[in-house]
Amino acid sequence: MLARAPGVSMTDFLVLGGGIAGAAAAHFLSVHGEVTVLEAEAAPGYHATGRSAGLFSAYYGNRVVRALTAASQACWADLLTPRGVVALAPHGAEKEFAQALADGLTAPLPARELPLDEVQRLCPIVRPGWYGRAMFKAAGLDIDTAGAHHRMLRGVQVVTRARVTALHRRSGLWHASTTNGPFAAPVIVNAAGAWADEVARMAGIAALGLRPLRRTAAIIPAPDRRAVDRWPMVADVTETFYFKPESGGLLVSPADATPVAPHDVRPDDLDVARAVARFEEVTTVQVARVCHRWAGLRTTAPDDTPVVGEASGATGFFWLAGLGGYGFQVAPAVAELLAALVTGSSGPRATRHLAAPLSPLRASIAANAGRAQ
Numbered sequence: 001m002l003a004r005a006p007g008v009s010m011t012d013f014l015v016l017g018g019g020i021a022g023a024a025a026a027h028f029l030s031v032h033g034e035v036t037v038l039e040a041e042a043a044p045g046y047h048a049t050g051r052s053a054g055l056f057s058a059y060y061g062n063r064v065v066r067a068l069t070a071a072s073q074a075c076w077a078d079l080l081t082p083r084g085v086v087a088l089a090p091h092g093a094e095k096e097f098a099q100a101l102a103d104g105l106t107a108p109l110p111a112r113e114l115p116l117d118e119v120q121r122l123c124p125i126v127r128p129g130w131y132g133r134a135m136f137k138a139a140g141l142d143i144d145t146a147g148a149h150h151r152m153l154r155g156v157q158v159v160t161r162a163r164v165t166a167l168h169r170r171s172g173l174w175h176a177s178t179t180n181g182p183f184a185a186p187v188i189v190n191a192a193g194a195w196a197d198e199v200a201r202m203a204g205i206a207a208l209g210l211r212p213l214r215r216t217a218a219i220i221p222a223p224d225r226r227a228v229d230r231w232p233m234v235a236d237v238t239e240t241f242y243f244k245p246e247s248g249g250l251l252v253s254p255a256d257a258t259p260v261a262p263h264d265v266r267p268d269d270l271d272v273a274r275a276v277a278r279f280e281e282v283t284t285v286q287v288a289r290v291c292h293r294w295a296g297l298r299t300t301a302p303d304d305t306p307v308v309g310e311a312s313g314a315t316g317f318f319w320l321a322g323l324g325g326y327g328f329q330v331a332p333a334v335a336e337l338l339a340a341l342v343t344g345s346s347g348p349r350a351t352r353h354l355a356a357p358l359s360p361l362r363a364s365i366a367a368n369a370g371r372a373q
């Protein structure tokens with residue numbers, strides 16, 4: 001622990017942001033010293049982390065994301081339950097289907113093509129005839145997101161209502177001015193989600209061109225009061241909708257990805273209407289009402305791969321951002337790797353080779369960084 005300066009709360013590691021990224025960073029760093037999480041809101045998890053669809057899918061994302069997902073699975077083992085994903089190809093989407101199936105075949109539990117009549121056995125409301133091919137992905141699991149977030153924050157000091165408003169490095173320490181007092185530490189971790197570029201600019205560090213993308217979700221009642229809990233998630237390979245059991249009803253989404261500025265995002269009525277219209281098109285159900293609706297920001301780097309590592313020319317400033325639509329899938333693996341980079345150790349065997357593709361210095365980010373100022 002560092003010596004305390006009057007009026008400034010000092011610690012070994014300051015983590016900016018209390019979502020799943022910041023929580024996981026705090027969890028893995030707490031082995032190496034004292035950690036304080038600074039969270040702008042009244043409760044951690046208020047933004048993207050509290051708004052997820054709760055899927056942990058071995059098939060989702062690019063090669064790096066899948067490796068991170070595989071490396072994270074053991075950490076969440078008791079929080080995962082079988083769900084399964086049926087991915088359908090509308091007529092005309094044969095190319096996308098072939099690509100998705102080829103990708104799915106490389107997963108540890110490979111995707112398999114389904115006979116068309118098998119789809120209604122798994123989910124009886126899917127409208128026969130509108131799709132031409134179907135596959136089943138058994139290793140698409142549900143994750144208890146609240147339990148995962150809580151686990152990572154256990155024993156960690158979180159200061160809420162502490163929005164970071166300025167960052168300076170002086171005498172080997174990062175000083176953070178916040179709405180809940182001043183803090184200092186030799187190392188800071190930027191886990192501010194959609195605001196991560198904004199936080200970097202406060203420190204005089206080049207933004208990475210992260211893009212917050214709005215995604216909408218709504219809960220509708222179970223059709224005809226059926227027991228839907230065992231139905232799989234149903235999606236299409238062209239990513240125009242998905243639905244899955246949630247809280248006794250169905251979560252429906254138009255799989256939207258609308259670029260917006262970072263803010264406390266609300267659902268757009270048109271997106272909710274699109275979710276319902278698409279659901280009615282692909283199923284035999286008429287939706288009588290929407291019980292609950294929300295939107296959240298999935299924030300991605302230009303290559304849709306998380307960003308983990310020290311900023312160029314800024315000793316002690318580490319990125320843990322750009323978790324996109326995969327935050328829960330990858331959080332343990334990216335945070336463990338981050339802790340290794342912070343402490344100068346070689347990192348876990350399963351993921352140390354990913355330090356380069358995750359680095360904030362990688363070419364795909366450097367090419368964009370100039371435009372992101």
Ligand SMILES: Cc1cc2nc3c(=O)[nH]c(=O)nc-3n(C[C@H](O)[C@H](O)[C@H](O)COP(=O)(O)OP(=O)(O)OC[C@H]3O[C@@H](n4cnc5c(N)ncnc54)[C@H](O)[C@@H]3O)c2cc1C
Nearest residue numbers: 017019020021040049053054055164193296326327328329
């Ligand atoms: C509708 C939807 C469905 C999703 N479904 C899935 C899914 O099925 N599976 C999956 O793995 N992922 C899913 N995701 C993605 C997942 O939710 C995100 O990847 C993850 O929550 C990102 O976590 P984060 O900690 O980076 O960001 P956030 O949870 O947004 O946390 C960032 C935190 O930083 C704080 N902050 C910002 N600025 C400051 C500041 N200046 N000072 C202090 N604090 C600050 C914010 O208040 C916030 O709490 C989904 C997302 C959405 C929106």
